[in-house]
Amino acid sequence: MAGLDGTAALVTGGGSGIGLGCAARLAADGAAVTICGRTEARLREAAERTGRGIGYVVADVTDEEQVEKAVLAAAERGPLRTVVACAGGSSSIGPIGRLDTAAWRATLELNATGTMLTIRHSSQVMARQGGGSIIAISSIAASNTHRWFGAYGVSKAAVDHLVRLAADELGGAGIRVNGIRPGLVRTELVAAIADSGPVLDDYLACMPLSRVGEPEDIAAAVAFLASPEASWITGQLLNVDGGHHLRRGPDYSPMFGPMFGEAALRGLPDDTP
Numbered sequence: 001m002a003g004l005d006g007t008a009a010l011v012t013g014g015g016s017g018i019g020l021g022c023a024a025r026l027a028a029d030g031a032a033v034t035i036c037g038r039t040e041a042r043l044r045e046a047a048e049r050t051g052r053g054i055g056y057v058v059a060d061v062t063d064e065e066q067v068e069k070a071v072l073a074a075a076e077r078g079p080l081r082t083v084v085a086c087a088g089g090s091s092s093i094g095p096i097g098r099l100d101t102a103a104w105r106a107t108l109e110l111n112a113t114g115t116m117l118t119i120r121h122s123s124q125v126m127a128r129q130g131g132g133s134i135i136a137i138s139s140i141a142a143s144n145t146h147r148w149f150g151a152y153g154v155s156k157a158a159v160d161h162l163v164r165l166a167a168d169e170l171g172g173a174g175i176r177v178n179g180i181r182p183g184l185v186r187t188e189l190v191a192a193i194a195d196s197g198p199v200l201d202d203y204l205a206c207m208p209l210s211r212v213g214e215p216e217d218i219a220a221a222v223a224f225l226a227s228p229e230a231s232w233i234t235g236q237l238l239n240v241d242g243g244h245h246l247r248r249g250p251d252y253s254p255m256f257g258p259m260f261g262e263a264a265l266r267g268l269p270d271d272t273p
Helices: 017-028 040-050 064-075 101-129 151-173 188-194 198-205 215-226 253-260
Strands: 008-012 032-037 055-058 080-085 132-137 175-182 237-240
Touching: 008 017, 008 064, 008 101, 017 032, 017 040, 017 080, 017 132, 017 215, 032 040, 032 064, 040 055, 055 064, 064 080, 064 101, 080 101, 080 215, 101 132, 101 151, 101 175, 132 151, 132 215, 151 175, 151 237, 175 215, 188 198, 198 253, 215 237
Parallel strands: 008 032, 008 080, 032 055, 080 132, 132 175, 175 237
Antiparallel strands: none
């Protein structure tokens, strides 16, 4: 892809996994990339490892002041044309009857509010500079129920709606907003699942293109949506998942059954005889 030379990009959650893959690809395509995350040592090592002049700034996307500073730091390196809202995760897991309310709220704050803050502050800079492309990293869990995933899928569904809302509102400023729903991608966070076992087998059975994704698969889609070739595309949610969205969510019962008990996975209370 051409067209990113002389521009700046920000990737939140860029210290590892999908975020780092996106940062490396955008840098290869000519952008001056800044990554942000909560751990300076991880960011520094990631930036050095790519060898592409990637900068970094420490920022927690749930902290509005830190998000604003990260956006401004990225914009110092050139016209901010690309922002990838990749920071996310989950501390909420298990059957609904056993969910921890604090973990639920923290997950919504990270995924939904963190993405909103990123879009909010980056769009203000982009609007002053003539527009740009914002890409939010969602999940297949937003569209296909993943049983016992707690707040994760709910928060990613919020991201999906936020993408459409922001695309509708910001088009007049020349800002395109799109989302990507990755399927199972090989990162350190899912290494225990992506290597082997019954959960992986079920994932693969649900994919017409039966393989685990790589960060580069997501990065390629991000590069397209950031490029001039996508200049008439906004408000879209692109599944990059080997076709998994065509079938059903994965079966985690082999993993969660021993953790929570079969009765809990069926929605029964602890005192069910």
